[in-house]
Amino acid sequence: MKSLILTGLVSCLALSLSGCAGEDKRPNVLLISIDQLRADHLSCYGYARPTSPALDRLAGEGVLFEQHMSSSSWTLPGHASLFTSVPDSIHGAFDTQMKIGEGQTTLAEHFQRAGYATAGFFSGPYMHPAFGMGQGFELYENCTSYKQRLDGAAVESWAMDKDVMRASHEDITNPIVYSAFQKWFGSREKKPFFAFLHLWDAHYDFIPPPPFDKQFDPDYTGPVTGRGFFSDPEIRADMPERDKQHLLALYDGEIAWTDSYLAKIRADLEAAGLLENTVIVVTSDHGTEFFEHGDKGHRKTLYDEVVHIPLVIRYPAALPQKQRVSAQTRSIDVGPTLLELAGIAPPPDIMGVSLLALARDPQANHPKRAVMELTSVGRNMRAVRSLQWKLIDDASAGKGYWFDLVTDKGELKPLSDFASEQGQKLENAYVGEVRKMEAHLAQFPPQHENSNVPKDVNRALSEFGYTGGDEPQKQAAPPPK
Ligand SMILES: [Zn+2]
Incomplete structure (x- = not known):
């Protein structure tokens, strides 16, 4: 029986390759x-x-x-x-x-x-x-x-x-x-x-x-x-x-x-x-x-x-x-x-x-946060966005801030009280996303030297007062070689 099935598969494959079988x-x-x-x-x-x-x-x-x-x-x-x-x-x-x-x-x-x-x-x-x-x-x-x-x-x-x-x-x-x-x-x-x-x-x-x-x-x-x-x-x-x-x-x-x-x-x-x-x-x-x-x-x-x-x-x-x-x-x-x-x-x-x-099913589970980055022409920044919040870590300007996208859709009123409960929550979420990228690079070593989580961004993170998770002064581990 087994051999018959195999023979059948081989025949189908041959037919398929020759174009005689049913369409793909x-x-x-x-x-x-x-x-x-x-x-x-x-x-x-x-x-x-x-x-x-x-x-x-x-x-x-x-x-x-x-x-x-x-x-x-x-x-x-x-x-x-x-x-x-x-x-x-x-x-x-x-x-x-x-x-x-x-x-x-x-x-x-x-x-x-x-x-x-x-x-x-x-x-x-x-x-x-x-x-x-x-x-x-x-x-x-x-x-x-x-x-x-x-x-x-x-x-x-x-x-x-x-x-x-x-x-x-x-x-x-x-x-x-x-x-x-x-x-x-x-x-x-x-x-x-x-x-x-x-x-x-x-x-x-x-x-x-x-x-x-x-x-x-x-x-x-x-x-x-x-x-x-x-x-x-x-x-x-x-x-x-x-x-x-x-x-x-x-x-x-x-x-x-x-x-x-x-x-x-x-x-x-x-x-x-x-x-x-x-x-x-x-x-x-x-x-x-x-x-x-x-x-x-x-x-x-x-x-x-x-x-x-x-x-x-x-x-x-x-x-x-x-x-x-x-x-x-x-x-x-x-x-x-x-x-x-x-x-x-x-x-x-x-x-x-x-x-x-x-x-x-629009209610199905899906990652809640998106990461955006810009490291070019003198800009060096990263944002983490959810439906309600966006935190921008602007290393080129040496500051971080966030927006409530529900009450401030146009992102015109930056908030920066990182000591507040909301500020801490957003920093934790931000760091969580950065850590995910670092872990991904550790698991799948980069194919060329450009792949890394830019260090300047992580440095800025500590400069604007991040106090969750890691020690504030600690820089991210270098990318795996
Ligand atoms: Zn374009």
């Missing part, structure tokens, strides 16, 4: 990241303007996570966490000269090893394979219009180059990404796929094409064009309110334009008969600031306007429809969710937790 029924997975997309500018997240009809439709057919947090406030670490399911301190790609370690396994590699076809299409400089982002993709296509400047050149020559940054801000890539995706989609191997689309154009500059340029503020006649958002000194906190409002309208126009590509992609899947057997995920890497805390852009702070991002997952075959989850979730949770939906065992060396239980 595992779902396709399409992961779409819309760069710099603030959750609070999407209609399905409660925004007053209709910026996201296609995403709203996907959310209506799937699950929307209301409180989804990035690991950081800029492209490189935000996507590296999405790809590796660990926080920035662990994947190590938290600054411009750093990359995901080759010894680390990315989401694309997990799908590739499981026999999936893998393809990625990116459209911003920090998604370049020089940063390890291409690991696991059989095809990883550079869809920027200045790719000659990046491909083949030493990353040090362009990673902080002003001309490259300007070219990226002015670049228009939605049509390039979409056309590259379509080309691959039409000629791909007929087996389950994991595809990643990085849509860049909601990122500044804010120069949507007609009719999206006038969709939300058609009567404006002032000087703001949406160009030079980052570099133009006239775009500042004290600029006229009317001009500021127009900037927001142009950002919303970029979102609506990018959203229109979600509709095209959905239609392509439907036309190919693949809509119901494809997990569609839409998320982002960070938001951007429009002077909520006095500044513009991102990669500067860890306030909600730069870390609160959308997450929508559509897959009616295994997930409820019209589901909204109010529990807090993290970008590191996306990878294990997608692997579980594809029937691939979760790797042991990740810190994210699958969201399937929450998707099916």
Whole structure:
């Protein structure tokens, strides 16, 4: 009997390999990241303007996570966490000269090893394979219009180059990404796929094409064009309110334009008969600031306007429809969710937790705290956030403070009485999260020297008066070699 079963299995395998057997029924997975997309500018997240009809439709057919947090406030670490399911301190790609370690396994590699076809299409400089982002993709296509400047050149020559940054801000890539995706989609191997689309154009500059340029503020006649958002000194906190409002309208126009590509992609899947057997995920890497805390852009702070991002997952075959989850979730949770939906065992060396239980029952248990980090361009800070509280340990400014997000949603009234009961509770929670990351590194030794919990942050922790758990002056143990 046993031998018969084995013979049968071998035959099935042989048939399957030769393509004669039944089709591989595992779902396709399409992961779409819309760069710099603030959750609070999407209609399905409660925004007053209709910026996201296609995403709203996907959310209506799937699950929307209301409180989804990035690991950081800029492209490189935000996507590296999405790809590796660990926080920035662990994947190590938290600054411009750093990359995901080759010894680390990315989401694309997990799908590739499981026999999936893998393809990625990116459209911003920090998604370049020089940063390890291409690991696991059989095809990883550079869809920027200045790719000659990046491909083949030493990353040090362009990673902080002003001309490259300007070219990226002015670049228009939605049509390039979409056309590259379509080309691959039409000629791909007929087996389950994991595809990643990085849509860049909601990122500044804010120069949507007609009719999206006038969709939300058609009567404006002032000087703001949406160009030079980052570099133009006239775009500042004290600029006229009317001009500021127009900037927001142009950002919303970029979102609506990018959203229109979600509709095209959905239609392509439907036309190919693949809509119901494809997990569609839409998320982002960070938001951007429009002077909520006095500044513009991102990669500067860890306030909600730069870390609160959308997450929508559509897959009616295994997930409820019209589901909204109010529990807090993290970008590191996306990878294990997608692997579980594809029937691939979760790797042991990740810190994210699958969201399937929450998707099916919004009251299900899930880690209550999210960690966000920013260690780049002179900033060195970490935040730990729950639904009600956010503690920011700002080592670069030498101080720590927290916010009650229920009574102070805009994070405008920092609190810092660490001797109070609440202050102590939050410090303990913060230290608990730091210890978890240190323990993870001890269990899974880092693949390269960048992986460590930055010591300066721990030093700041003691300087602002931490008195729980460990001795206040004690620094964290160095990362294992
Ligand atoms: Zn980004």
